[in-house]
Amino acid sequence: MAQDHSGIGSRERILAAAAAMLAEDVTATLSVRAVAARAEVSTGSLRFHFPTQRALRDAVLARIYGGLFSDDPIQDRSLPARDRLVNCLRQVLAPAGVGQQAREAWTKAYQTYIASDPTDEVRTAYLALEREGRRRIEYWLTVLADEGALPEEDHTSRARFLSTVLNGLSIERALPAEDSILQSETETLYTAVDCILTANQRE
Amino acid sequence: MAQDHSGIGSRERILAAAAAMLAEDVTATLSVRAVAARAEVSTGSLRFHFPTQRALRDAVLARIYGGLFSDDPIQDRSLPARDRLVNCLRQVLAPAGVGQQAREAWTKAYQTYIASDPTDEVRTAYLALEREGRRRIEYWLTVLADEGALPEEDHTSRARFLSTVLNGLSIERALPAEDSILQSETETLYTAVDCILTANQRE
DNA sequence: ACCTGAACACCGTTCAAGT
DNA sequence: ACCTGAACACCGTTCAAGT
DSSP, X not given: OOOOOTXXXXXXXXXXXXXXXXXXXXXXXXXXXXXXXXXXXXXXXXXXXXXSHHHHHHHHHHHHHSSOOOXXXXXXXXXXXXXXHHXXXXXXXXXXXXXXXXXXXXXXXXXXXISSOOOHHHHHHHHHHXXXXXXXXXXXXXXXXXXXXXXXXXXXXHHHXXXXXXXXXXXXXXXOOOTTHHHHHHHHHHHHHHHHHTGGGOO | OOOOOTTOOHHHHHHHHHHHHHHHOTTOOOOHHHHHHXXXXXXXXXXXXXXXXXXXXXXXXXXXHHTXXXXXXXXXXXXXXXXXXXXXXXXXXXXXXXXXXXXXXXXXXXXXXXXXXXXXXXHHHHHHHHHHHHHHHHHHXXXXXXXXXXXXXXXXXXXXXXXXXXXXXXXXXXXXXXXXXXXXXHHHHHHHHHHHHTGGGOO
């Protein structure tokens, strides 16, 4: 007997439950039974809407990364510095998409910049784009530095480091991957960000 | 009743069994029961010698990669841990080449894994390759952990982080760049490695 | 000290059966 | 079409009991 969920579809309940669990704990495992219980549906129902755990994870990923942060997360003083910076980096990563979308994005990048020796024009265009990206990261770092979360020093090398991490995550979205990208990506982002924010402890 | 294994210790049998399983299939999961069965010991015996699956994994990695690279930079005790790890990562990065060579390498990778939806065969082949790479990094981390350079804990997420950094640096070698890549690359590698090695200061 | 194997608490997936 | 929940085949870890 199907339960009455007052009009909200099971699919939606499941996604909401999974998103809530991730919101509470980014390292949450999102097991079939845990999500199903939280959503108050059966495991069978969950499987009906998401034929595999990977499908569920992907759907949740799409929901979280998709336009959730419409305004600049760096300004949200209610969160700790590391969470805000991670949210910003996620926002950069979002357009990369997942699965086929990510592959298509890299197809374009490949054809433009890698397939053939780039013309000077293309080259400088890319360098401008890349610098723009790093500038954005640097801006975030200065905001956090103003709050004392990291040293006031030069942020260029830190920004470049984060940019490289983003490039790595981005290409990994296009390459074949296990179904746990969501978790490992978050973990990696936090590792990178913590690296930056605790750099003042050293030297 | 303990079985007679004609003098070969259980510990050794277990390691041999696990190594054999990895030799046959690098994607092998090395589950408790599978390894124990192969070694013809009980799961309890396996747990006695290797208190956790991670302990087993680490021991197997040490055996496999231990004597494999005689000129392994990780063994060079005359250098500090961070320099050795950076050297190891550099060794991984070296075959990626620079300039046109890097572009050619990524052309191959692109065509194989990204251009079209990879077949299951291609997919698992890549995942095996990737896991192999991460395993190698994990091995280096266990060596350094034995020296107290970083916590004994789980190294999988650390290895994945470093793997992502390497992927980022690798793709950046193929993309247009300023002429100072090699210097900034070194900086990034040290940033990433210091991040790993100082993680024990926190928490 | 070393080893056994049952038991516990999980996991993802499948599927006959219901509405 | 949507949903249920039992069942299956796993997983890692714990532990009383044996030698």
